[in-house]
Amino acid sequence: MALPFYTISDLDLANKTVLMRVDINSPINPDTGEILSFKRIEEHARSIRKLPLCKLILLAHQSRPGKKDYVNLSEHAKVLSDLLERDVIYVDSLFQKRAVDAIKAMEVGDIILLENSRFYAEEVVLKDATMDTQEKSHIVRTLSPLADVFVNDAFSAIHRSQPTLVGFCRLMPSCAGPLMEKELRALKRVTENPERPCIAVLGGLKVDDSIKVAEHLLGRNIIDKLLTVGVVGSMFQWADGYDLGTPNINFIRSELKDADELVERCRKMLAEHPDRICYPSDMALNRDGKRERITLSELPADAPIYDISIDTIARYSIVIKEARTIIANGPAGVYEIPEFSEGTIEIFKAINDSEGYSVMGGGETTQVIKDRKMTGIDHVSTGGGALINYLSGKEMPALGALRTSRGMFPEGEEESQK
Numbered sequence: 001m002a003l004p005f006y007t008i009s010d011l012d013l014a015n016k017t018v019l020m021r022v023d024i025n026s027p028i029n030p031d032t033g034e035i036l037s038f039k040r041i042e043e044h045a046r047s048i049r050k051l052p053l054c055k056l057i058l059l060a061h062q063s064r065p066g067k068k069d070y071v072n073l074s075e076h077a078k079v080l081s082d083l084l085e086r087d088v089i090y091v092d093s094l095f096q097k098r099a100v101d102a103i104k105a106m107e108v109g110d111i112i113l114l115e116n117s118r119f120y121a122e123e124v125v126l127k128d129a130t131m132d133t134q135e136k137s138h139i140v141r142t143l144s145p146l147a148d149v150f151v152n153d154a155f156s157a158i159h160r161s162q163p164t165l166v167g168f169c170r171l172m173p174s175c176a177g178p179l180m181e182k183e184l185r186a187l188k189r190v191t192e193n194p195e196r197p198c199i200a201v202l203g204g205l206k207v208d209d210s211i212k213v214a215e216h217l218l219g220r221n222i223i224d225k226l227l228t229v230g231v232v233g234s235m236f237q238w239a240d241g242y243d244l245g246t247p248n249i250n251f252i253r254s255e256l257k258d259a260d261e262l263v264e265r266c267r268k269m270l271a272e273h274p275d276r277i278c279y280p281s282d283m284a285l286n287r288d289g290k291r292e293r294i295t296l297s298e299l300p301a302d303a304p305i306y307d308i309s310i311d312t313i314a315r316y317s318i319v320i321k322e323a324r325t326i327i328a329n330g331p332a333g334v335y336e337i338p339e340f341s342e343g344t345i346e347i348f349k350a351i352n353d354s355e356g357y358s359v360m361g362g363g364e365t366t367q368v369i370k371d372r373k374m375t376g377i378d379h380v381s382t383g384g385g386a387l388i389n390y391l392s393g394k395e396m397p398a399l400g401a402l403r404t405s406r407g408m409f410p411e412g413e414e415e416s417q418k
Contacts, residue, residue, distance in 0.1 A: 001188055005402035006175035008151065014052040015108050016148040020177060021059045021164050022047075023154035023382075024076050030068035035075055038083070039366070040156070043382055045083040047153050047178040048111070055106040057147065058088075058113040059164045060154075065124065070116075077113045088113055094120055095142035103146045117164045127162050131401060134167035144171045150405075152398055153177025155184070156382050159389040161397035174405035179382065184399075186379035187390055190359050191222050195324035198223045201316070201347060203230030204330025204365075207256055211235075211265050212392040213329070218273050220393065225323075226277045227316050229308050229332035229343065231255070236279040237296070239266035245300035278316070282309040284333065284340060291339050307333030308343035317350040326351055326358040327391065329365060344368055352376040361387040 022044040027036040035041075048056065058080075063070040077090035089112045093099040099114055106112065117123040122137040134140060140163050150168040152158075153176070157165055168174060176184065190198070200223045202210040210232045217223045228236050231252065238244055238252075253259050270277055284307035285292045293309045294301055308316075320326060328351055332343035345368070351358050352374040360369065361381035369380055381387045390396065 001185055003176065003181065003184060003188075005399070005406045006173070007181045008051065008175055008177060011149055011173050011175050013054050013149055013151075015054060017055040017057065017103070017106070017146060018051070018149050018151055019057050019059060019143060019147040019168060019172075020048075020051075020151040021154045021157075022177075023156045024060045024073075024080070025062050025156075026076070028062075028069040028071060028075075033071060033075060035079055038079055040382060041076060041079050042083060043179050044153060045080060048080075048084060050178045051151075053109050055103075055108055056111045057103060057106075057143075058111065059094075059117055060113065061118040061123065061157075061164075062116045064118055070118070072119070073113055073116050080111075080113065084111075086111060091115065095139050100142065100146065103143075117162075123162050123164060127160060129161065131161075131166055131170060131404070134161070134163045135171065137163040137167055139163045140167035140171070144168055147172060150174040151177045152402060153179045154398070155180045156384060156386045158383075158396045158398040159386045159394065165398045166401035169401035169405040170408060172405075173409040174402055176402060182379075183381060183383065186359050186381070187387075189357060190325050190327050191217075191391070194222065195357065196224060197323050198325035199225045199227060199319060199323045199327070201227045201229065201320070201326065201328040201351070202232050202330060203228065203332050203344075205231050205255060206330070206388075207231050207235055207252075207262055208258070209388045209392075210330065211262055211269075213388060214269060214277075215265065216391065216393040217327070218269060218276060223327070224276065225319055226273075227319060228277065228279045229312075229316075229347065230330055232330070233279045233308065233332075234305060235263060236266050236270065236277060237299075239263045240270055240279070242296060243300040244305070245302055247304045248301060251304060278319070280308045280312040281315065282311045283307065284309045284343070286334075286337075286340065289339065291342075305333075306337070306340040307335075308347075313343055313346045316347060320347070320350040320354050320356075323354060324356045326354060326356050328358065328360045329387070329391075331365065331368060335368060345372065348372065348374060348377075 074090045077088045081088040091102045094115045282295045283305045285303040286306040335341040335344035359379045
């Protein structure tokens with residue numbers, strides 16, 4: 001499956017000075033500075049192992065200004081060193097003299113991690129700027145003459161336009177890194193001529209994200225069936241005329257400022273795709289901490305909906321078993337409470353056991369898969385906003401920059417033909 005830009009196999013990186021953008025943005029204990037999850041760092045460690053020996057300069061960010069986890073990258077460098085069993089030198093500078101001197105002193109095989117790119121105003125204020133403007137930033141103007149190749153491995157940031165993500169691509173040969181390539185090949189497989197039947201399972205609290213994804217996947221006929229769970233399922237029930245009950249309507253309105261607009265968009269999808277959208281036929285209420293089943297015909301509910309129930313689990317599991325391609329994002333209920341984790345676990349188990357090709361994403365989704373040791377899922381994405389934007393058909397600035405670079409530097413074409 002061809003990609004419209006170079007990958008590391010297309011460019012000669014051996015013994016070169018390589019700028020590599022990664023996304024090691026990780027959850028951090030604000031009191032101790034301890035990194036709480038190594039998942040993203042582990043993924044990029046795998047990418048680094050696939051590179052030939054070179055002088056490797058890593059660019060990365062952590063959080064954003066004003067957040068408690070907006071810290072330097074010294075701990076990230078230590079974790080990466082441990083994972084690689086190689087020294088990763090942290091440099092507390094991005095493009096000032098300390099960074100330049102460190103880069104000039106590198107030898108083949110060295111790895112340095114420069115400072116949190118968002119410590120510098122350009123990386124933050126130029127987030128929506130053109131490539132021309134990104135190229136003129138101090139970050140890019142200082143670092144680009146020091147490197148031979150740019151590798152973007154930060155899949156989870158492809159929906160952003162910032163100097164360290166797009167600014168180098170017209171100034172040097174640029175390519176997608178191994179993690180980026182793996183993510184994009186998986187997503188292309190489920191969105192471009194997927195094996196049929198192709199289904200999506202969308203849930204969780206981020207209803208606006210799920211609705212954007214649903215509109216694109218249904219509108220482009222990418223999926224044959226949409227299974228909705230969680231608050232997403234409740235929204236479609238509401239849109240189809242069911243009274244969810246005061247506790248649930250109040251909760252949705254408290255979580256979603258634009259609830260009425262989102263319901264209307266759900267209603268429009270139901271009108272346009274009446275046979276392709278499924279919502280739960282029975283749910284589990286939280287009745288004073290106890291699980292209580294309720295069917296659609298018994299609505300409105302006088303207690304909050306916390307999960308899907310047995311009939312919906314059985315019905316959805318059949319659809320999942322018959323699917324050849326599965327896209328899934330978000331849990332089916334409040335899975336953190338054991339009493340209401342059944343729907344999420346059973347739906348994910350059905351996906352795990354399915355013979356179809358499956359791609360799953362979402363922070364909560366990832367945690368359930370890890371906790372339950374579900375190894376039958378083909379691809380678990382590292383992307384959050386990037387995954388949602390990709391599945392919504394949005395333009396990806398970082399991918400556009402890589403495509404532009406391929407057109408400007410034909411040496412990659414020559415290398416790939418050797």
